[in-house]
Amino acid sequence: METLANLQSFVKSAESGSFSEAGRRLGLTAAAVSRNMAMLERNLGVRLFQRSTRGLTLTEAGVRFLQSIGDSLETLQAAIEEASSDASEPTGVLKVSLSTTFGIAHVLPLLPEFLQRYPRIRPEWHFESRRVDLVQEGYDLAIGGGFAFAPGIVARTLAPAHIVAVASPEYLRERRVPMEPAELAGLAGIAMRASGTGRIRQWTLRNATGMEATAPLKEDIVMNDPGAMREAARLGLGVAMLALPDVVADFEAGTLVRVLPDWYADAGSISIYYASRTLLPAKTRAFADFIVEAFGQRKLARKYSAI
Template identity: 70%
Template sequence: METLANLESFVRSAEMGSFSAAARRLALTPAAVSRNVAMLERNIGVRLFHRSTRKLTLTEAGERFLLSIGGNLDALQAAIAEVATAAEEPAGVLKVSMPPTLGMAHILPLLPGFLARYPRVRPEWHFENRKVDLIAEGYDAAIGGGFDLAPGVVARPLAPAHIIAVASPSYMAGRTQPSDPSGLASFAGILMRSSGTGRVRQWMMRDAAGTEMPVPLRECIVVNDPAAMREAALLGLGVAMLAVPDALPQLERGDLLRLLPNWYADAGAISLYYANRALLPAKTRAFVNTMIEAFRHDRLAERFAGSLGQLVSSRSADR
């Protein structure tokens, strides 16, 4: 009977299209995955892949074999994982990707308590403004928004990703608060250029009644990072469109003012991404549960909701 390792190496290589990608998924070396597949081919007496220096493709027999396995491999892995992780203590490297500002302001403070509870876990946290490939890059989890859901990856929404208009008290001194987004046309804009598309991001704001209006900020300052936008706003250089968590501490202290408290732009959701729930290692399950509980306990979904204008400090800028 074939070992689970041989079958898993075959299935993941077929799914990923290469031994190297499968190796990253399985935490093995490419050579080990190739050996497992070669052993499987030798044992069943059938060639399963066409191999070349550039490409790995299934043979006709390989396609039939993959279809015949179907979901049986995942079901078997799930059964083994369920039994194995029931008594497993969370341990090992926990590789997580998260946006810098959200991560440092709201996730990193949870680390002391997490490590006190799970001392055998070694965090490797990457603070980065990009959508990582969890499987190919070997991440246990990621926090962010707009990720493509690869096979075997799930998304657990944590909070809304709402964008609001903010400015410093010094910038708003002597200026009148706008009544709707059209009033932003006379303000200096602190805008962000996307590293992915190369375009300056434009927003459409909405109110509780569902009315939508574009944000006509003048392109006065352009940066490529939300934290830089916030710092420029704190310096009194203009109005920035920021995700609520990127500005929440400054709003709560009064260092920034929320303009248009009844208007916001919807950028989707802040989600927690990780592998299929049934196959989670104990360290990842501990992290997922900690994040869900922390967001619930600290009411972060409510505090991050730009649609609930009164939950975020918006002191009058006309004082």
């Protein structure tokens, strides 16, 4: 009977096309993954990969073997972790993707308490302004918002993703403050170019009565990072449309003010999300439950709401 390590090495190598990348995801060396694969091929009596200087390619037998495994390996791994968690606390590397500005400002401060509660979990956190492929990139969870989730993804809402217009008090001091969304056209704009599509983000604003209006923000300055847009707004370069959690500290400090305080754009929700499994690994479940609990206790959903 094949060992779990051999099967893990095969699946991760097939997904990544590289023994080195498979080793990185499994916490092994490339040589160890290669040995596992050699043992698996010897035991099965077939070659599963074609090896070349350009990487790995599944053979016909390798493709059939990967299809036959299906979700069985993932279920087995989760079952082992679930069973072991009954006798010990959650443990292992926890790979998480977080949006840069939100993750650093609002999730990173929760890490000391989390590690005090679960000292055997080792965080590996990646701060990046993109939606990741949890399975293909080997992430346990991710935190972000403003996008649709793929089928099979479990998403637990943390807070609304409300977008508001902001500017520095200095910028607005000698200018006419807008009373309606159409009046944004008279101010300098700090626009956002989406990294995924390359397009300038356009926002439809709404108010408490249900009225809607386009935000005619000019493209005097274009950036692709919310943190940089926030800094440009702080410098008095114009009006930016930013997620409320990214600027709430500026409102409290007085470095930014909300323009059109009765209006906001709804970009959906900020969520913690992970791949759906019958049995969730203890470390993943512990982190997801902890974050949801922390946001609830601190009433952050209310704090980050523009309404």
